[in-house]
Amino acid sequence: MDERVLGSAEWLPMRFAGGLLIALLGGISLAIAGSRRTTPSTLFLTFQLAFVHLPSCALCAVHRGLPLWFTLMTACLLTLMGLSVRRIAAWLNIGYPVLLRVLVAIPLAGWVAYAAIIYTLAILQNKLSFASVFNLEILYDFRAEVFSNFDQRALTALGALGYFCFPLLMIFALRNKSWLSMMLLLVLVVLLYGLTGMKAYLAVPVFTVVTFYMSQKYQSASFLSHFLLLLMIFFACAALLGFYLNSPWPLALFFSRGAVTPGELHIIYGDYFADTARLPIWQILRKVMPGGGELNWAELITKEIFGGNVGQGEGANTGMIASSFAVYGLLGVAFHFLVMLVVLALLDRFALRDRHFWIAYAAIPSLFLLTNMELISNLIYYGLGFSLMLTVCMTSRERRGQSRLDGPIEFSGA
DSSP states (O other): OOHHHHOOOOOOHHHHHHHHHHHHHHTHHHHTOTTOOOOHHHHHHHHHIIIIIHHHHHHHHTOTTSOHHHHHHHHHHHHHHHHHHHHHHHHOOOOOOHHHHHHHHHHHHHHHHHHHHHHHHHHHTTOOOHHHHTOTTTHHHHHHHHHHHSOHHHHHHHHHIIIIIHHHHHHHHHHTTOHHHHHHHHHHHHHHHHHHOOTHHHHHHHHHHHHHHHHHHSOHHHHHHHHHHHHHHHHHHHHHHHHHHTOSHHHIIIIIIIIIHHHHHHHHHHHHTTTSOOOOTTOTTOOSOTTSOSOOHHHHHHHHTSOOOSOSOTTTTOOHHHHHHHHHHHHHHHHHHHHHHHHHHHHHHHHTBSSSGGGGGGGHHHHHHTTTSOHHHHHHHSSHHHHHHHHHHHOOOOOTTOBOOSSOOOOOOO
């Protein structure tokens, strides 16, 4: 915990009890899910619970100044979404017109082709630097060089490969038990890391494969418990590695950045922006606060709360709910909640089909990223929109017997 910002932790029995009850409330929709299949909405709720809600409840439980009401609001949102998304998905039996599917497929295929061309040309032009990306002392200098050598469109295209295309292909390879394809994809992922220095590109395929495998092995309530158990084992291994290396960085990197920081920023945003001016909900591309100030919301938190200097790419690790609340207030939270509810219902409906159901799980990286970023950027740049477009392209009206409503599946060859 950042005691410099939050103050020292205290034993506060009433707040501890309140935080515990609110934490449990957030997961009640998954706890009562019983034998329901694990779908993309299950993954979204699990990620929000593990990386945002539970840490923020824990912080509120030991700091008297933090707003428990914000964690209660989060719990209610997660519970409402968990209880309603399945019903909405069950009602859906959408067969999109062929013309619409073609119109969606053309820009999606064009963007993926453009990303592949940028990736291939960068490799042929020898823009790789494994000496830099595997040396933490010069990694960030290399990243600065990368940002100057690629324009924003090219970097975004490479991100589409890292957060959408490669994870999708990894799921396909796992589904068909094509281990050779998986090895080849791992090589392509390492090459992408060599081009960009983005450590997330190394972690995303592994995280996607493990999560997809667990989603097919365990049903909803069991998935949540096994995912949390796996997370605790991972943190314990990071602590043991740090003990062996006599360094705190493995646990600090994975536990602090992975679990504590999103929860901490979630509750800080809820506290700091509770009474500030808001943007109208339709100004979705505005980057600075109302009133003519030059700082955006993340830069303001960096400067006013953490006492740092702005201009270092602030904004990472702040999730969907806190970001929407800071910018648009409760109206923004409600609007983004409804958008996310529709997106998850569409993905869930597709994931309950017999044919090509695994395509919906290409959204795993982007669903996780919503614990660290706001919704609109995720939809446009980081894979959620691509996953939704692909499901639209592949969706036809179901016939009787096509829905996968019961029990987990087994992996089988194509």
